[in-house]
Structure formats: structure tokens, C-alpha cells
Amino acid sequence: MVKSYECWLIGIMVVVGVLWGGIVAQADDGVPGQVVDLYGPVRQENIPVNKPSFSNQEDMTEQGVLATMSIGGLNIFDSTTAADVYEALGNSKSDIQNGLVRYGLIANGLYWDSDVDSYILTSYQKIYGNNSVSMQDAEMALTRPLNHYKEAGYYYAVLNGTKNKYKSLIRIDEVNGQGQLTSYTSKIGSASEAIGQYVLSPKYFSDNKSLIDTKTGQLIKVKTVPSEEESYYTFPINLAVDSSTLAIVPTSSVRQAKIRYQLPNGTTAAPSIKCNGYAGLTIPVVSPHVPGYTPDKAEIKLDFKSDQETYIVNYQKDRDSTTDDTSSSATEISNSSDSEAPNIGEKMGPVKIYTKKTLYTYKASTFRQHQRIKRYVKKARAYSPIFKVVGTARSVNGVLRYQLANGTYVTANANYVGKLYWQGTHYTKLFVTNPRGINAYDGKVFGQATKKAYYKQGTIVSIVRRVKNGQTSRYQLANGTYITGNKQWVTPNKPQKINKIRTKRNIKLYKDVDFTRKVKAIKAGKTLKVIGWDYSHGYDQTAYGTLRYRVNGGYVTANSKFIEVAKY
Structure with a gap:
């Protein structure tokens, strides 16, 4: 039972406490007795052994103490918490918890109110010490049993936080x-x-x-x-x-504007963009890159002079975009010889590309059938062959080629090859598409020592920004970790997810994606939950792959003759 108590809170808490509905209690006069101090995050690793003395509010701030309470007559047990003390003084635990979080927002510049003057701000910055406090941190500070100083009858609680990054x-x-x-x-x-x-x-x-x-x-x-x-x-x-x-x-x-991107035939070249603004605001929007096409406006400046205005950007086909680089050109053959030296353009830092269609590598930049080196078949993106480009070259007809690190050449046609890494800086989400899932790392350099988390195929991750690590793209997640921007592993485009399938005929369940180890037969009419998807002949660059669905126990066919989608 509380006979008497005195609650002394630093002045900055009094000001803000009133603003927020109060962490401050009106205390009766009483005889000083047991004392409880509440430390801020700045002291979470360095609590003094002995009870410090405070002659004024500045002393409390310098010691990193948010509040000190003299509560003579209150019995303190091993299980007593700071919340017990505050509630005994007539305060709500939830109000105190919310207040502790909000004071941290003030300290970190994430709260705006003109009543928060420079003294309040500086005081909280000293007490919170460049740390962020969550609702869970505040909950723990209030519900953990009180700690005690060396002197009998003196106790304290600690508000922990996490260093700002x-x-x-x-x-x-x-x-x-x-x-x-x-x-x-x-x-x-x-x-x-x-x-x-x-x-x-x-x-x-x-x-x-x-x-x-x-x-x-x-x-x-x-x-x-x-x-x-x-x-x-x-x-x-x-x-x-x-x-x-x-x-x-x-x-x-509020006024709205829309930008449409269209091809010569009127179809969509890139997703439309909708923006919001007001009269007097100007927002420049760079037209997106569309392989094989050039926009008639490199940038649109939205001025919001009127509401619901629509801008149109037309894309025209590039001159060389229709050249079939995977077949021999009669003109090139008749005007070239076996010993022709390639017309090298410029050397470039190594850039990785992946294949989109079946293609060949060649000995020279002018493609001739008898100079083919190797054939690469079309694969699912997760298993597409990857090449390292070190320079560019042109055929005798001026068609652009990529020079590879091994000295051979491939087409530069965007219909056949593409950059291996996503370049977008506006993505807010990425979808994990690779059957093996991806890892998240604590830094832009990936390694076993920095691995922090794993995301399975089908996971959606929230993106805050793109960063470059050499020639590769990394994307930073909201929790501060990084994932790959490799197109073989993630995509900003939402894949169509199949949740359940139903067998139309009798099929077989296999242990492996290549269907070499049979598990059992499955009768027609059976509904199966789809866990993921994969392709046969994964990294075999000479064999086309076939889509399979991963279900409990193994893999089944995705052939529409044998199964149908039961639920998306």
C-alpha cells in the first residue's frame, strides 16, 4: 500500500507530457524513502553501481536519467516493475509506453511541433544518445523487474534502444x-x-x-x-x-497527372505512371528504357497546371533492333573473309548479360555460319547462360556485337540478350523467383560471414533503395540488409502464383525435377497444393527445360493436358 510518495520528472517531460496526455503525475507531499530512476538508452551499457545524486534537472540530463521517483512507503518486491511504480502513482502504463517512444522520435528529428524548443530537443538527444526506441523496447523497460543500486532501497529501470544507422x-x-x-x-x-x-x-x-x-x-x-x-x-x-x-x-x-508510354502500334511500351501534385509544383519524370526503342521525349515535366492531365510518350523502333543476329547474313558473307579482323568499338568494364533466346557464339563480329563456336538453347531465366562482356564490335554492315571475355562474339540484339542485373531505382518491391530462394546479407559484399536471412521462392520483399557494388546491383531492404539484383533470382514484376492444381488424368509424382525417380502415381481428380516451381535440365545449356510444379513429396508435370489450375 502506498502511504506517501513524491514524483520528480525533468522539466522537458513535463512539457511534452502535457502535450501528449501526460506521463506526469501530481504527487502528494511525503517523506522521501525508496527511489526509482528511469535511465534512457544512452546509459544502457553503463549504469553506475551507486545511486547518483541530482541537484537539478541538468544533472539528470547529463546522467541520462528520464525520471526519478521518491516513493516512501511503497513495498518493492523482486517482481516489482517500473510499470507497477508508475501505476501506483496513478499513471497508465500505455501512456508511459507511448510517451517513451515519442520522446525518442523527438530526439531523432522525427517529430514536428513548434512547442518542442531547442532545450527540449537537446535534452532528449542527450538522454536517447542517437538510439531508436520501439514499442517493444518501452514495454521491456516497464515490465522487467527493477534493478537495484549498491545502496539498499534504491532501484532503477533501463530503457534500451538500437543505434541509428x-x-x-x-x-x-x-x-x-x-x-x-x-x-x-x-x-x-x-x-x-x-x-x-x-x-x-x-x-x-x-x-x-x-x-x-x-x-x-x-x-x-x-x-x-x-x-x-x-x-x-x-x-x-x-x-x-x-x-x-x-x-x-x-x-x-491535389491534382493528378498520368504518363502513358506506347509503342508505334499503340500498345503499352512500359507501365503508366500516376503522380500527384498541386498548382506551382513541377516534377521531372525520366522516360523508362525500353530495349530496342527510343522515346520521343527523354523527360516529361509535370507542372499540374490542370487536373487529370495525361501525357503520352511515343517509342520508335531503333534502326538495328530488327536484325536477326542469330542467322548468317548473305551480304556479310559475300563481303568478308575468314581472316577479317573485327571492327572493335570501345573497351568497357566487364558487364554480365544473360540469354533470352537460342543463340550462337562466333569467332568474329561478322557472323558466318561456319564460324559458329557454340550453340546455347533458350532456357528459363533462372538457368539462362551468362556471358561476361568486355567490349563492343560491329559487323561489316555496322550491326552491333558484344565481345566476350573469352574472345568470342554474340549478338547485342535486346531480343536475344539482356543485362543480368536490374537497374531500376524506383522499385518498392521485389519478388523472389529462383527455386533455391535468396539470402539477405549485412552489407553490399556477400559472404557466409555476413549472411543474415533467407527468403524462399515466392517471397515479396520491400525495397528502399538500389546500391551498386562494382558492376552488380544490390537492393537494400527496410531492415537494412541487402539482397541481389540478379534477374535470375528476383524480379520487380509480380509472377502469376499458382496455389493449387487439379489432375485431369492419372499422373506420377517424382522425387526430382528431371523425372528420373518415381515416387508414386496420382489419380485423376486429385487436388494438390503447389509449393513452388522449377524447370528440368536446369544448367544443361544444350537441353531445353520444362516447367514442373513442386508439391509435397516431389515434382509433378505442369502440362495443361494433365493438370488444371484449381486456385491462383
């Missing part, structure tokens, strides 16, 4: 109904993960306003979080980029 300049502006812009804040935000949470005070945001990323033209989803005193607003922010500029705009003033 990401930081980005975040600018927030407001545009009023007349199009006038006011700059609210521009400061560095930091967090332990690439995607942080930003909090806006209801002074600056409301349910009839929208938030726009002025670099990408995307609407940002803002979540309303109710509290006892007033609601506040939170949204995800990408801290893996150098900077972000966001605009708070009346929803009624």
Missing part, C-alpha cells in the same frame, strides 16, 4: 488553398531502420489534408492515432535516401 534530411512545407507555400521544418531525421515513423502535430495536419512527396509525386498514407487529449498523425519516411521534401496540401487542391 540511417539519416536523411526531411523538409516539410505547407501549401494553402491559394497555392502559397510555407516552410515548416527542415532537419535531419535518423533511425535504426531504413523506414522510420514520422509524427505530425494536429496543429499542422488534419483529416481534410493530404501529404505529397514532391520528388516522386506519390501520396503518402498518413495514419491518425487517437489519444485522450487530441489525435496526432504518423506516416512512414524513407531514411535511406539523401533527402525528402513533403508538402501538406488541402485534399481539395
Whole structure:
């Protein structure tokens, strides 16, 4: 039973506690007795053995202490927690937990309210020490049994955090109904993960306003979080980029624009892009690369002068894109000899490509049938042959070829070969397609020592940015790890996923994808759950592959004569 108590919280907690519905308790006068201190993350690895003394609030800040409570008369047991103490003082555990997280957001520049002055900000930065605090961290701080100092009757709790790894300049502006812009804040935000949470005070945001990323033209989803005193607003922010500029705009003033990319026959050349903005905003959008075609506009500048405006970018076929590089050219043969030296273009750093169709390697850049070196058959992308390109060359007719590291030549026709690594910087998701799955690593250099996680085929991973590691692409995930950008393993295009199949005829289940080890027969009408997919004759570059479905116990045919899709 609590006879009397005194609660002393540093002034910055009093200010913000009032703003957020309060972590502050009104305490009765009492006789000082047992004391409980609450340390911030800056001291999580260095708690003093003896109870420190505080003569003022600055002393507490320098010691990394968020709060100290004199609670004479409160019985402390081995199982007593900080939450027990706070609730005995009439405070809600959930309010305290939310407050501890929010103070961390203030310290890390992820909270905007003009009432948070430089003194408050500096104090929290000292106490949190460049650490991020999650709801789980706050929960643990409040529900773990109290620790005790060397002196009897003195206890403490510790709020742990995780060191910040990401930081980005975040600018927030407001545009009023007349199009006038006011700059609210521009400061560095930091967090332990690439995607942080930003909090806006209801002074600056409301349910009839929208938030726009002025670099990408995307609407940002803002979540309303109710509290006892007033609601506040939170949204995800990408801290893996150098900077972000966001605009708070009346929803009624938001304008939309669309860009369509089309081929000469009117069909789609690339997915359309939809952007959001407001009058006075300009967003440059670079036209995407389409193999074998050139856009009539390299860049579109969206000015949002009107709503629902549509821009069209037309793609024209490149001059050499229709040349069949896998067959001999009569003109080339008649104008060349066996001893012809290739017309070398420029040397280039090694770049890897993969094959899309059946092709040959040749001795020279002018392709002649009797100079073929090796035939490579068309394979599923996961098993396509890979070549290392070290330079370019042209045939006597000027057709572009790739010179390989072994001195042979292949076509440069985009219908037959492509770059091995995805180059897109705008991807937000990648789908794991390789039957063997992929690993995630703690760094751009992949190795057994840096392996952190495994993602099986069919997994969707969220992407925050692309990074280069030499000539290869890596993509960083929201948790800070990296995965490959190799097209044989992942794709930004959602694959059609088959969940269940039904047998139309009697089929066999095999242990291996090449159907050499029979397991059992499966009767017609049987429904099977599909776990994944693979192809026969995987890395055999002389044999075409056949699609198989992986089910419990092995592999079955994907031939539509024998099975049908029961569920996508």
C-alpha cells in the first residue's frame, strides 16, 4: 500500500507530457524513502553501481536519467516493475509506453511541433544518445523487474534502444488553398531502420489534408492515432535516401497527372505512371528504357497546371533492333573473309548479360555460319547462360556485337540478350523467383560471414533503395540488409502464383525435377497444393527445360493436358 510518495520528472517531460496526455503525475507531499530512476538508452551499457545524486534537472540530463521517483512507503518486491511504480502513482502504463517512444522520435528529428524548443530537443538527444526506441523496447523497460543500486532501497529501470544507422534530411512545407507555400521544418531525421515513423502535430495536419512527396509525386498514407487529449498523425519516411521534401496540401487542391508510354502500334511500351501534385509544383519524370526503342521525349515535366492531365510518350523502333543476329547474313558473307579482323568499338568494364533466346557464339563480329563456336538453347531465366562482356564490335554492315571475355562474339540484339542485373531505382518491391530462394546479407559484399536471412521462392520483399557494388546491383531492404539484383533470382514484376492444381488424368509424382525417380502415381481428380516451381535440365545449356510444379513429396508435370489450375 502506498502511504506517501513524491514524483520528480525533468522539466522537458513535463512539457511534452502535457502535450501528449501526460506521463506526469501530481504527487502528494511525503517523506522521501525508496527511489526509482528511469535511465534512457544512452546509459544502457553503463549504469553506475551507486545511486547518483541530482541537484537539478541538468544533472539528470547529463546522467541520462528520464525520471526519478521518491516513493516512501511503497513495498518493492523482486517482481516489482517500473510499470507497477508508475501505476501506483496513478499513471497508465500505455501512456508511459507511448510517451517513451515519442520522446525518442523527438530526439531523432522525427517529430514536428513548434512547442518542442531547442532545450527540449537537446535534452532528449542527450538522454536517447542517437538510439531508436520501439514499442517493444518501452514495454521491456516497464515490465522487467527493477534493478537495484549498491545502496539498499534504491532501484532503477533501463530503457534500451538500437543505434541509428540511417539519416536523411526531411523538409516539410505547407501549401494553402491559394497555392502559397510555407516552410515548416527542415532537419535531419535518423533511425535504426531504413523506414522510420514520422509524427505530425494536429496543429499542422488534419483529416481534410493530404501529404505529397514532391520528388516522386506519390501520396503518402498518413495514419491518425487517437489519444485522450487530441489525435496526432504518423506516416512512414524513407531514411535511406539523401533527402525528402513533403508538402501538406488541402485534399481539395491535389491534382493528378498520368504518363502513358506506347509503342508505334499503340500498345503499352512500359507501365503508366500516376503522380500527384498541386498548382506551382513541377516534377521531372525520366522516360523508362525500353530495349530496342527510343522515346520521343527523354523527360516529361509535370507542372499540374490542370487536373487529370495525361501525357503520352511515343517509342520508335531503333534502326538495328530488327536484325536477326542469330542467322548468317548473305551480304556479310559475300563481303568478308575468314581472316577479317573485327571492327572493335570501345573497351568497357566487364558487364554480365544473360540469354533470352537460342543463340550462337562466333569467332568474329561478322557472323558466318561456319564460324559458329557454340550453340546455347533458350532456357528459363533462372538457368539462362551468362556471358561476361568486355567490349563492343560491329559487323561489316555496322550491326552491333558484344565481345566476350573469352574472345568470342554474340549478338547485342535486346531480343536475344539482356543485362543480368536490374537497374531500376524506383522499385518498392521485389519478388523472389529462383527455386533455391535468396539470402539477405549485412552489407553490399556477400559472404557466409555476413549472411543474415533467407527468403524462399515466392517471397515479396520491400525495397528502399538500389546500391551498386562494382558492376552488380544490390537492393537494400527496410531492415537494412541487402539482397541481389540478379534477374535470375528476383524480379520487380509480380509472377502469376499458382496455389493449387487439379489432375485431369492419372499422373506420377517424382522425387526430382528431371523425372528420373518415381515416387508414386496420382489419380485423376486429385487436388494438390503447389509449393513452388522449377524447370528440368536446369544448367544443361544444350537441353531445353520444362516447367514442373513442386508439391509435397516431389515434382509433378505442369502440362495443361494433365493438370488444371484449381486456385491462383
